[in-house]
Amino acid sequence: MSEHLDRLQRALGYRFRDDSLLRRALTHRSAGPDNNERLEFLGDGLLNLVMGEAVFMRQPKSAEGDLSRLRVTLVREEALAVAARRIDLGEVMLLGSGELKSGGFRRDSILADGLEALIGAVYLDSGFAEARQLCLHLFAPELEHLPDPATLKDAKTRLQERLQAVSRPLPEYTVLSEDGPPHRRVFRVRCRLPDDGGESEGEGASRKIAEQQSAERMLQRLSTSGERHA
């Protein structure tokens, strides 16, 4: 085990003064009461701040909404799990026997929580500067290749901005139907462009999802027809 912990700390670029903090950070709640849940709470706040600061600095012209969307791509569970796998975190997590058998060490949520807990543990072990450094180190590949914020906007926003850019009126969304039992509702929505009468439809488990799908399809139609007319 100690060899594993050595390897992990080399991958982190950080050596713990207090080994008990490191062990707690690696202990999933299934493995006992002295687990990483509280450290995860602390690490979550740290990671959120440091990634927020990183996009703030790297995108000096971006508005708040773009910064928020960029940060979400960095701190969502799947992104954390990717970073956790880069340092082979699954191999050193301590899980209860049930989680072990069901392959919990491969699960995104357990890896993401463990990574946040490590960040929180470094903060308690050494303070903000070291925890910040660790966050930047863990997410260096993602920070080097930040996506274009414009691609992160939801479909309704992109459609609205695209129409406004050429002074066209805003699309109208109408619920066409709402079927199924209360716990498995299906909404169908129509997106209509009032000036040329173009229409698309979307469906989903909520009106919001259905609207987004109808907007996505309208964007595709506009792109296709744009190419044809170009």
Place this chain on the structure above:
Amino acid sequence: MSEHLDRLQRALGYRFRDDSLLRRALTHRSAGPDNNERLEFLGDGLLNLVMGEAVFMRQPKSAEGDLSRLRVTLVREEALAVAARRIDLGEVMLLGSGELKSGGFRRDSILADGLEALIGAVYLDSGFAEARQLCLHLFAPELEHLPDPATLKDAKTRLQERLQAVSRPLPEYTVLSEDGPPHRRVFRVRCRLPDDGGESEGEGASRKIAEQQSAERMLQRLSTSGERHA
């Protein structure tokens, strides 16, 4: 104006090296393009972290869920507006003429955003330690009187825990009806205790809200009947 800024900085317990950061933090987006929106994004992350750390340290036995609920009470908009009013932030905010006329300097959202922007500005001006100190200073009264985390749980959770504590089975929630047009739905939900058949009802704009209301009423019934039987 400069006298106002002096007074504000005394209230903050912080003096800016870079006055332009201070002025930007106080500039609402209605007053121009060089406004406080990006600083607010940064300050939001800082405040969230520092309040998270503060409840983490002050509640060494609290589980993650309790820490989260405590933090929410500290960083929600109304709480930020209260802290902003303590330092008379409304008097120094720069607003566009429309917002000025409609009394924007009294609005919770504008005050809360301004406060977060100030925290972000201090971070850029001096770093983490000073920004952290400012957060702790601004919310010292709230941090001294943290609520009991148990009182912050939602009604369904409290009902569940109360029943489990005396080994009673969990309540059952059933949607009784769902009426009204799609954009103004009304759900009616029944909460039923399977062992003694006790029932309560709730209603609201979503199933979740209706369930919480039914659970709240069931808690009231249990408290009343408990007193009668005591």
